[in-house]
Amino acid sequence: MWIRDSIRSIMGHSHSPLGRILLLSVYYLAIIAALIVMYGKGNFSSTEFVYQGF
Amino acid sequence: MNRHPHLWAAAAALLATAAGALAYTLYARYTENKYVHAVAAQDHSEISRGTAIDRAALKQPDLLLIYGASELVLLQTEYEATQFFRMYPTGFMVFNAATKGGSSLTVAQRLAALGPDLRGRRVIFAIGPAIMTMAPFGEVAQRHYAGNFSELHALELAFNPQLTLETKRLAARRMLDFPETLAGNPFLIFTIRQLAQPTPLSTLLHVLSWPLGRLQVAILHLQDHYATVEYIHHLSAAEVTVTREPRQVDWQALIDVAEREQIENTDSNPFGVDNSQWPKIKELFVSPLPPGTRDDDFINDVTIAREWDDLKIALRVIQELGADAIIMSSPMNVPLWETIGVSEDAQNTYYELLHSVVDPYRIPLIDGKEWGRIPYFSMDLASHASRKGWIYVDQRFDQIYHGALP
Numbered sequence: 001m002w003i004r005d006s007i008r009s010i011m012g013h014s015h016s017p018l019g020r021i022l023l024l025s026v027y028y029l030a031i032i033a034a035l036i037v038m039y040g041k042g043n044f045s046s047t048e049f050v051y052q053g054f
Numbered sequence: 055m056n057r058h059p060h061l062w063a064a065a066a067a068l069l070a071t072a073a074g075a076l077a078y079t080l081y082a083r084y085t086e087n088k089y090v091h092a093v094a095a096q097d098h099s100e101i102s103r104g105t106a107i108d109r110a111a112l113k114q115p116d117l118l119l120i121y122g123a124s125e126l127v128l129l130q131t132e133y134e135a136t137q138f139f140r141m142y143p144t145g146f147m148v149f150n151a152a153t154k155g156g157s158s159l160t161v162a163q164r165l166a167a168l169g170p171d172l173r174g175r176r177v178i179f180a181i182g183p184a185i186m187t188m189a190p191f192g193e194v195a196q197r198h199y200a201g202n203f204s205e206l207h208a209l210e211l212a213f214n215p216q217l218t219l220e221t222k223r224l225a226a227r228r229m230l231d232f233p234e235t236l237a238g239n240p241f242l243i244f245t246i247r248q249l250a251q252p253t254p255l256s257t258l259l260h261v262l263s264w265p266l267g268r269l270q271v272a273i274l275h276l277q278d279h280y281a282t283v284e285y286i287h288h289l290s291a292a293e294v295t296v297t298r299e300p301r302q303v304d305w306q307a308l309i310d311v312a313e314r315e316q317i318e319n320t321d322s323n324p325f326g327v328d329n330s331q332w333p334k335i336k337e338l339f340v341s342p343l344p345p346g347t348r349d350d351d352f353i354n355d356v357t358i359a360r361e362w363d364d365l366k367i368a369l370r371v372i373q374e375l376g377a378d379a380i381i382m383s384s385p386m387n388v389p390l391w392e393t394i395g396v397s398e399d400a401q402n403t404y405y406e407l408l409h410s411v412v413d414p415y416r417i418p419l420i421d422g423k424e425w426g427r428i429p430y431f432s433m434d435l436a437s438h439a440s441r442k443g444w445i446y447v448d449q450r451f452d453q454i455y456h457g458a459l460p
Binding site for chain 1: 059060062063064066067068070071099100101102103104153201202204206274276277278280281282
């Protein structure tokens with residue numbers, strides 16, 4: 001919540017519409033970056049299994 | 055702009071993300087193409103469930119791609135193709151994408167995942183008689199299928215516009231036989247189930263889910279690129295150094311040397327089975343049987359094998375994607391099977407069925423039958439190539455690459 005409040009506080013001081021959009025863009029980019037860090041890494045390694053042959 | 059700042063900001067953020075993804079993809083492709091020869095010489099099973107490095111390998115004229123199963127990866131020896139060709143002695147190197155526990159169904163998905171990149175490209179699909187002749191019901195083991203299963207490959211097959219709906223449906227039905235690989239992935243389960251059902255509603259739902267499917271595939275490709283670049287960054291300076299040393303290969307001399315080494319490695323038994331494999335199968339040889347006494351069981355087992363249906367799916371994928379593929383089979387280990395009661399005539403059922411399945415697709419088939427009686431060619435009942443067998447296989451790869459075969 002403190003992040004949201006901080007963003008609102010910064011927005012309140014930004015009187016330029018362009019500055020407001022820029023700050024919001026940075027905010028959304030930060031969210032996307034966090035999602036990528038949390039969920040972005042895939043696993044393409046063969047699962048470890050004991051090959052027992054035939 | 056003043057009235058909808060969130061909308062503009064979200065659009066800008068999404069645009070920046072898309073641009074970043076595109077830039078990273080270009081960088082990853084550059085890195086993969088630059089280092090694919092180095093990766094070819096390494097054990098790259100760490101990234102084998104992706105497609106990025108396979109696509110890079112497909113573009114290289116001096117790399118011969120090989121897909122298949124354990125017949126081509128089980129024995130660690132200097133004669134194994136990756137080791138043998140690592141210095142490009144005759145002008146090329148193999149990119150061995152065969153995996154332990156691989157099967158026709160996993161290869162079908164892996165090839166499907168390459169999509170249009172496969173068109174006109176030479177690949178070898180190495181198969182062997184082991185699953186058809188030894189696995190219960192000729193079915194790939196659940197643990198082996200699960201070990202090789204890839205969400206990316208499966209979704210690429212499901213949302214591949216080059217493949218016919220019938221091919222995708224046949225594959226989807228078989229994929230449903232391995233539910234543990236789909237568990238925990240609701241979108242994948244939904245996709246495979248809709249594909250498997252031949253109703254108009256299921257087809258419609260599959261078509262409607264197409265954009266979501268392609269989006270998921272795009273995300274998986276980005277993850278694949280990241281994993282591949284990370285893999286490359288962890289290679290040492292020595293590992294990324296590719297040395298090319300052309301030389302004349304005396305195949306017969308190599309066969310003689312490899313045979314001597316193989317004989318030294320079979321001193322635990324009188325049947326020519328490699329010492330590493332003997333403990334697994336020695337009980338079968340406690341009471342050898344006269345050839346012919348187990349023919350009926352063998353013929354029944356090989357005839358009902360489900361692997362044949364999976365091979366047809368892989369052949370359909372190869373044909374529909376326009377790959378310049380060659381099917382190359384390992385031979386039956388004729389003397390060893392005779393020792394446990396299966397005559398050579400009965401063993402030939404494998405080759406007859408193999409031709410009856412492959413020939414209609416007009417894809418070149420090298421069945422390997424002439425290797426079946428060569429002493430010490432295979433190191434066990436499952437036709438895993440021995441040290442000596444590998445020299446023959448290497449020579450065949452060389453002939454295929456240089457256009458002497460098929």
